[in-house]
Each structure stands twice: as structure tokens, then as C-alpha cells.
Amino acid sequence: MNKNEILVVLTDKWNDWESSYVMAVANSFSDYKVKTITSGDGEKESMGGLKAKVDCKIDTYDNFDDLAIVIIPGGLSWEENDYDDIACFIKKVIDRKIPVAAICGGSLFLCKHGFLNDVKHTGDCIELFKEQKKYSGEKLYVEAQVVADQGIITANETAAVEFAYNIFKLLKLDTDEEIEEWYDTFKNGAVK
Amino acid sequence: MNKNEILVVLTDKWNDWESSYVMAVANSFSDYKVKTITSGDGEKESMGGLKAKVDCKIDTYDNFDDLAIVIIPGGLSWEENDYDDIACFIKKVIDRKIPVAAICGGSLFLCKHGFLNDVKHTGDCIELFKEQKKYSGEKLYVEAQVVADQGIITANETAAVEFAYNIFKLLKLDTDEEIEEWYDTFKNGAVK
Numbered sequence: 001m002n003k004n005e006i007l008v009v010l011t012d013k014w015n016d017w018e019s020s021y022v023m024a025v026a027n028s029f030s031d032y033k034v035k036t037i038t039s040g041d042g043e044k045e046s047m048g049g050l051k052a053k054v055d056c057k058i059d060t061y062d063n064f065d066d067l068a069i070v071i072i073p074g075g076l077s078w079e080e081n082d083y084d085d086i087a088c089f090i091k092k093v094i095d096r097k098i099p100v101a102a103i104c105g106g107s108l109f110l111c112k113h114g115f116l117n118d119v120k121h122t123g124d125c126i127e128l129f130k131e132q133k134k135y136s137g138e139k140l141y142v143e144a145q146v147v148a149d150q151g152i153i154t155a156n157e158t159a160a161v162e163f164a165y166n167i168f169k170l171l172k173l174d175t176d177e178e179i180e181e182w183y184d185t186f187k188n189g190a191v192k
Numbered sequence: 193m194n195k196n197e198i199l200v201v202l203t204d205k206w207n208d209w210e211s212s213y214v215m216a217v218a219n220s221f222s223d224y225k226v227k228t229i230t231s232g233d234g235e236k237e238s239m240g241g242l243k244a245k246v247d248c249k250i251d252t253y254d255n256f257d258d259l260a261i262v263i264i265p266g267g268l269s270w271e272e273n274d275y276d277d278i279a280c281f282i283k284k285v286i287d288r289k290i291p292v293a294a295i296c297g298g299s300l301f302l303c304k305h306g307f308l309n310d311v312k313h314t315g316d317c318i319e320l321f322k323e324q325k326k327y328s329g330e331k332l333y334v335e336a337q338v339v340a341d342q343g344i345i346t347a348n349e350t351a352a353v354e355f356a357y358n359i360f361k362l363l364k365l366d367t368d369e370e371i372e373e374w375y376d377t378f379k380n381g382a383v384k
Contacts, residue, residue: 159382
């Protein structure tokens with residue numbers, strides 16, 4: 001496999017659970033390798049107090065040839081920050097037709113910067129944007145736990161398992177059967 | 193609140209999702225504070241490739257007066273390691289009647305060291321132990337996603353939300369109503 005790098009964008013107080021399933025499964029049980037990326041200094045603390053050393057910096061990253069997808073988890077700093085530098089990076093990713101998957105605050109960020117203008121999408125955080133009358137995507141907004149359209153996946157904060165499932169399908173991480181079985185087990189539990 | 197410290201035990205290739213909900217919610221939306229603890233050096237990498245700087249070391253920790261609970265997520269290093277130093281630490285915790293919550297490989301670890309001998313418990317990883325005929329806890333084993341008994345919580349790898357819910361109840365993290373609502377939303381999704 002050539003394109004085997006998965007990047008996860010970490011910001012201050014990033015959400016621990018939203019990208020946790022996809023990171024663990026992809027990095028430990030497939031040929032994909034997960035790396036974290038951020039702007040600013042190379043250390044970020046999660047909502048849960050986890051202090052992470054980040055692998056890559058947004059302004060020097062140039063491994064697009066190997067890049068399979070960029071994942072943007074939510075967290076507590078997306079609302080008050082525009083993160084123009086991250087938007088500039090995501091534009092480069094989308095221009096190269098590399099998929100992007102965003103959940104909760106990550107979806108709000110994509111929405112803010114116009115990346116969802118022509119793409120079917122969801123995202124519970126976008127409600128905030130609607131209230132502030134800054135949102136103009138009503139036509140393409142879908143009331144769902146997760147939406148995948150044109151290489152962009154968006155999801156609600158309560159949909160971490162569905163989010164992972166959609167990313168696994170898009171990346172063809174495993175056979176369809178195995179992915180369906182994983183989803184069923186994690187959605188419904190091993191003991192009913 | 194006096195006892196407001198939550199410790200999460202990180203080991204090599206700890207599981208990203210299993211303690212993610214409880215860490216993020218407790219640390220960001222309650223008076224509890226999450227710290228990570230480990231033996232050996234102060235850096236651990238998760239199954240998902242996250243490189244964490246750990247807050248506390250097991251051999252020098254002495255803040256038991258503030259300690260509310262110890263959480264032991266699973267991961268890929270519990271099967272081949274005994275982690276006697278972590279067991280020694282957990283004995284001190286249990287002797288002080290401080291709760292312990294373990295999921296997947298964390299439950300296997302508690303089982304290995306005899307901490308579940310007199311406690312009702314579950315744990316999908318314990319199946320491995322049964323196969324190896326090292327398991328003698330059949331009488332108290334419960335076929336369930338999560339079991340709480342005598343201050344010890346055990347859970348399956350597919351039960352991260354139920355695991356968090358049981359810890360929130362034990363810690364009285366919020367009102368019963370709020371905790372039930374959280375559980376319903378995260379178990380069943382915001383959009384049905």
C-alpha cells in the first residue's frame with residue numbers, strides 16, 4: 001500500500017473519544033499508520049487531561065503522496081478559534097482530493113471555512129452556528145449521526161463508532177464483512 | 193470536594209477508546225481532575241499511536257488522600273506482562289478502599305493478580321485466561337457488558353460508554369438524571 005498515513009489534527013482540549021476507535025483500530029490492526037499533527041508547539045492536552053507529544057507540524061508537513069485521510073476530532077477550542085493555519089492545510093488536502101473526516105467541533109470548523117458549502121453534511125456543533133446566523137448550508141444539511149459525501153465525512157459527538165465505521169469503509173481497511181461485524185459488535189455490544 | 197483525583201494507568205499500547213469517555217467528561221465537565229500514571233519511564237504510546245507524557249509514577253505516588261478512583265484501560269501489553277509493580281500499587285489502592293475500574297485487558301490484569309477472587313466481575317479478555325486454565329473465578333463471573341461490585345468495576349472492550357456511566361454513578365459525578373441522560377444519548381445516539 002502506498003497511501004498508508006492517517007493524520008489526526010490535535011488542538012487544545014481535543015476530544016478524547018471521538019477519534020479513539022479509528023486511531024486504535026487503524027494503527028494496531030491494519031497497514032495504516034496514525035500520526036498526529038498540529039499548529040503551534042508540539043504538545044497538546046486533551047479534554048481528558050492527556051498530554052500528547054505531536055508527531056508533525058502543519059506548516060512543514062509535505063508527505064501528501066502517502067496521506068490517506070485527515071481526521072479532525074472535536075474538542076473545546078473550535079468555537080472560539082478560527083484556526084486559519086489549519087484551514088490553509090485542509091485546503092491543500094482537499095485540493096489533492098484526499099479525504100477529510102470531521103466530528104463535532106471538527107465539522108463546525110469545516111463549516112466555518114466554507115468546506116461544506118457544496119457537500120452534504122451533518123454535525124451537532126453546527127447548531128451553534130445556526131443560532132449565530134452564520135450558517136448558510138441548510139440545503140445540504142442532513143439530520144443524521146454521520147454523513148459521507150464527496151470524500152468528506154461529518155459526524156455528531158455521539159457517533160464515534162459510526163464515524164470509525166465510515167472511515168474504515170472509505171479506506172477499505174478490511175473486508176466489507178469484517179467491517180460490518182466490527183460495527184455491529186461495537187454499536188450493540190458483545191453481550192446483549 | 194476532597195477526593196477529586198482520578199488516575200488512569202497507561203501501559204504500552206494502551207487502548208485509546210476504553211477510558212476516553214470517562215476521562216474527557218470527568219476532567220472537562222466536573223470537579224474531578226484526571227491524571228495519568230505509569231511504571232517505567234514517563235512516556236507511553238497508545239494503540240492509536242498517541243505519544244503521551246505521563247503525569248505520575250507508580251513507585252513514588254503518595255496522594256492517596258485525594259484519590260477518588262483508579263481506572264485501568266486495556267490494550268495490547270496486558271497479556272504478555274504481569275506488571276507486578278502495578279499490582280503492588282493496586283493492592284495499596286484497594287487496601288485503602290478506593291475504587292478501581294478496569295476494562296478489557298485491565299480486567300484480565302485484576303484477575304491474574306487475584307483481585308477478583310471474591311468480587312462479582314466480567315471481562316471479555318478473561319476468556320483467554322479460561323482457555324489457559326489459569327482462571328478459577330467461574331462462580332463470580334457474570335455474562336454482562338459491565339459489572340460493579342464492592343467498589344470494583346469490570347467491563348468488556350465494547351462497553352466504553354457503559355463503563356463511563358458506571359464510573360459516573362459511583363463517583364456521583366452529576367445528578368442521577370443527568371447521568372442517565374448522558375448514557376441514553378451516548379448509547380443510542382442524538383439522532384435515532
